[in-house]
Amino acid sequence: MTIQFNKETFRDDYSFRNSDWAIKRFPFPFHEDSYMYSVNMEQHRGGPPGSVYEKRFDVDEHYLAEMEDRAIVLAEDPLRCQSLPHMTLAGWDTLELIMTCKSEDYPDLFELHRDGKRWRWVNKPMGIDHSFTFLDETTLPCGPLEYITRQTQGDFAVLDQRDEMLWMDAGTVTTQADWSLDFDIGMNFFEWHAPVPMAHELGIFKRALKFLLNVQQGAPARRLNWTMTVNPLLDTSPENYHKWGIQKTTLTPENIGAKQHLRVELQTFFRLPRSNALLFPIRCYLIAFQDIVSVPKWGRRLHRVVRDLPDELATYKGFIANRPMMLDYLGQYDDGRPTSPGIWPDLETEPPLDMGR
């Protein structure tokens, strides 16, 4: 399949749009009509053809636009990509993993030619054809982590594993749900999750850590997480919150369907072979409310999830003030009918919306 890359922006005029293809393959995060934290890990070994789970690093129609947005963020604030000195080897691991996976999974878009340590990398969509020496930083224009993550969608946290703990010691973070790599770099797993309400008490992080410490080479894992964003803004960073926070107040009953976006993170976990670090890619998918409700099952379910979410979570996810307006909008797409289990759209089998009652 050849992907048609969109010409679009994630800032200013916000011309970002999902095609029908992108809507149908959207990673809807709710497998039932309610939501509570869970460790919800599963193996990351493919998924249905065409789904975002099929490839190890999903490439979609937003690829080039997201890479342009990342370049803008890094030019404005180089601190969004950092690597503590001992993490260079993990950076090479990351480069090797992504180049290997992308060239195998998308041979029409990416090529990797290896001759011992002499490597040639071809990224056709971005027009890159570059030869370099593996493990020799002097042959790359920037560090290996920055080099490859400027060419790969999603944020990347690289976690060192020491003393039965994971440490956030490197990363490229430009599409984050309101956390700062520059502030959190060097923290351990419990520390960087410290601001998350309720989950600590539920023992979620203890269990998640135990699982992640045991993610092994050749056996990656994945889970979904979600939040809400007004406008298709990728860079919802704390650094720029004083600039974008105000956008949350621009919602009206007329524009909410187009402006309010569900933001889903496909989080994956790969053991890195040479450094024994853990790569934690966090891929962000955005979808406007008006596109979600075009799938009847998702419209029904999102209304119920938003309605029943505990206040603490709605506050933490930053939409407590806008929740009443969201419910007014979503309520129009919930006819009270039952929904089928699981995350898939089930367009053929789920009944169309019936507000006649």
Add this chain to the structure above:
Amino acid sequence: MTAAPQNTKAGAEKIAVTVSAVVPLNDLVTRFEFTRPDGAAFPPFSAGAHTVVEMRDQGRTRLNPYSLMSDPSDPSIYAISVRRDDQGRGGSLFMHRNVKVGDAMTLTYPVNLFSLDLRGRKHVFLAGGIGITPFMAMIAQLEQSNGNWELHYACRSEALGTYADQLRSHYPNKVHVYFDDQNQAIGLEDLLDGQPLGTHVYVCGPKGMIDWVHTTAAEHGWPSENVHSEEFLAPQPGKPFEVRLCKSDITIQVGEHESLLEAMERCGVDAPFLCRGGACGQCETDVVEADGEFVHRDHWLDDDDHACGKKIMPCVSRFVGKTLVLDR
């Protein structure tokens, strides 16, 4: 989230290999080298990793972990060195007696429970006997990155000093060898006191040596984070016992010379594992009911866990008593 049918298997991913060399090193130790039958490169690994070798021994499957001791930058081979243990459970004897060049075998992907702390300003390796093997890979890895290291290696005698000559001739200023039969010993206290801040010490060898290093380092004010060790426990024999596995809905017998984990596998129960040596935590199993005494031998559970009797590590721990019911 359930995006795909899940096919969860116990243990790490597997690699089919061919034995490419069997090299006796001395009376007790033999090196085994493996290549892939399809000629493909091995997955890269980090120094300190082990692989679990699957042995088909007359209808019985033995799964023994060994440190990878080849150069991590050489993807063409994996190598292990095996010390023959005449009193052991038979895995090392099988390797020494039965494994020949050209044999097809199965290894697991590398799993690392003894990795280098890459922040270290300096790495001091303390090896006892066959405990030299993970350091062979660590030294190769650090040499690639111009790392600062030194090795202190205690062996029984010159004849049994596996790789001692090779190491001394390659790195005469960094390798120090001590022979028991010449009354030589590592001067641990002075060695520890002299190290600059940011030094990490790694010990691999008999249990007594590991305990000695941890205790001495603590007495000399070393943070526990800077002292690393790896000790693979072999399951110890014990009295046979009976276990009820409630999820699988079967009752199984654990024989004198097999571990609880091995008995589960023999009975077709797909139980999780990685290290099979009480260290990784992967096989941790909840106890539903117990009337008797646990024989906990793992490094994973803490003292409270051991005392409360609610958990067991089936790879090395056993049970003596009337009733044991596990959530597996």
Add this chain to the structure above:
Amino acid sequence: MSKFQFPESIASRPTYGSLKSRPGKAHLMIADAEGAEAILDLAAQDAGLMAKSHVIYIPSGSGAGLSERLRGLKPAQYYEGPSYAAAVPRIRRVLSDAHMGLQVYLCGTEGLMGQAMNEATAAGIPHSAIQTEHRGSIARRMQCVHCKGITENVTTDPFVCAHCGLNLFVRDHYSRRLAAFQGVCIDAEDPGNVPNPVELYK
């Protein structure tokens, strides 16, 4: 009484203990203001300790009597400096040729302990092996997440960033690497609506 019991908080917020004498041939103690009291208490636990100790003390205007008492403990080396910044070159020199086994004791304000811990961890001591005891002021060292500037001695929430002038609220989220808590714009979603500053822990 210079001790303050911080309420329980999130996992990234540092917690402080009571200094205990630990085994080791060399001991480095860094304190400011009322932190001297913690050294006095520590010295009382172990008669042999001070003869192996190097004390670096920043009185910060509140410790004339305490200086005398610290000197009276007869540490192997004693230094008194006018500010933490002035003491940094000496701290780095001491750490540069220290050996493993060195015990580090930090006591006084959070800002002092955080910054000195950074020096010790940069020299190769894991943070969990460094002992801390809080004494004296509860003022915080805050980083503005927006402009990255550090504002010292913050005692109210919200406060004004000394660098960019934004009104920031005080989070308990703490970075060891920056030795600072996080300050985040309080009126981003409602510009100009800034609550009156309240004293921390009041």
